[in-house]
Amino acid sequence: MNVDQDVPAATPAATIPGTAATGEQPFRSRPVSFVRRGxxxxxxxxxxxxxxxxxxxxALPRITTDTSVAPDFTLDVDAVFGRHAPLVVEVGSGLGEAITHLAEREPDKNFLALEVYRPGLAQTMLRIDQRGLTNVRVAQVNAAEALEAMLPASSVSELWVYFPDPWHKARHLKRRLxxxxxxDLAARVLAPGSLFRLATDWSSYGVQMRNVLxxxxxxxxxxxxxxxxxxSPLTQVWESGVELVVGGAPIREGKDPVSTGNTGVNEGTDTLGGWAPRFEGRPLTSFENKALEAGRMVFDLTYRRL
Structure with missing residues (x-):
């Protein structure tokens, strides 16, 4: 999802209505979930x-980096889209395949793509323009900061997190999104009764998502x-042992696979379940297709805000 390193911010050149610059950006007290490259x-x-x-x-008010947003800034969503409509937000929108697909199918909703990867944002804007969509906007921003203050409380009708970086190594687990x-931030922006959709192709992250939610x-x-x-896809992964290979290929003799530990504790059978069916509004993206070609399973979850 997010692949590029934080760099110093440039002053925004243009501001869409509802995006006035104010405030100061505090020093980050917790690790971010992305590392940007290229x-x-x-x-x-x-x-x-x-x-x-x-x-x-x-264009957001920046203080430190080009993925930051001033903590006392609140987005005027209606002004940005020029109308009032249900708002769907995707965290880590990648190349924009999922968000532009559903935006085209559901023109009565507004869609906001949050991404730190600049080429991905550029590709998303291309898709928006090619399809003639008027109900999609993009923002280059660390999603946690966007959910903490930028988006008004209870302003989102649906929140997506599809295939976030799994951060396989034990010392990096703290960076998982x-x-x-x-x-808690997701709960702040989601209106009561709204949906939180998640998906990952790594079982240990799927289990973590399920446990936390x-x-x-x-x-x-x-x-x-x-x-x-x-x-259960979890039972099927445990039985197949697919996550003990790298990209679907056998591990090198004497070497641990990159995904060591990703299956978590192999209990043989998943008795808890709770996995959602694939959301029909999510197209099969190039990223997900590679995971399926490697033999991995996809773990979908859907939660309702109480």
Whole structure:
């Protein structure tokens, strides 16, 4: 999802209505969930940034980095979209495949893509323009900061987190996005009765997502108790051993696989379940397709804000 390193911020060149710059950005007290590599724009993506940013990119007030947002800034969502409509937010929108797909199908909703990867944002703006969409905006921002203050409380009707960086190594687990502090921020922006959709292709992260959301007093699992036993993707992963290989290929003799530990504790059978069916509004992206080609399973979860 997010792949590029924080760099010093530049002064925003253009501001969409509802994005006035105020406040100061505090020093980050917790690790971010992304590391960005290669944010250089080339070819058509560079042209897209230059030609389309004024129309689709929300220019935010920065203090420290180009993914920060001033903590006392609140986005005027209706002003940004020029109308009042249900708001769907995707965290880590990548190349914009999922958000532009559903935005085209549901023009009565507004869609906001949050991403730190500049080439991904440029590609998303290309997709928006090519499809003639008027209900999608993008923002280059650390999602946790956006949910903490930028988005008004109870302003979101649906929140997506699809295939966040799994951070495999034990010392990096603290950088995983789906932990209690982020779930609390999600609860802040989601209106009562709204949906929180998540997906990952790594079982240990799926288990972590399920555990954290199940423990939250703010959410209920819409598929509690479903897909247990042999029907559970977790049981199927444990039985297949697919996560003990790298990209679907056998591990090198004498070497631990990159994914060591990703399966978590192999209990043989998943008796808890709670996995959602694949959301029909999510297209099969190039990223997800690679995971499936490698033989990995996809773990979907859907929770309702209480």
């Amino acid at each position: 944010s250089r724009l080339q070819g058509r993506r560079r042209e897209a940034w230059e030609e389309l940013a004024d129309e689709y990119l929300i 789906i932990q209690q502090p982020f779930v 199940n423990a939250s007093p703010h959410f209920e699992n819409l598929h509690d108790g479903e897909r247990t036993g042999a029907l």
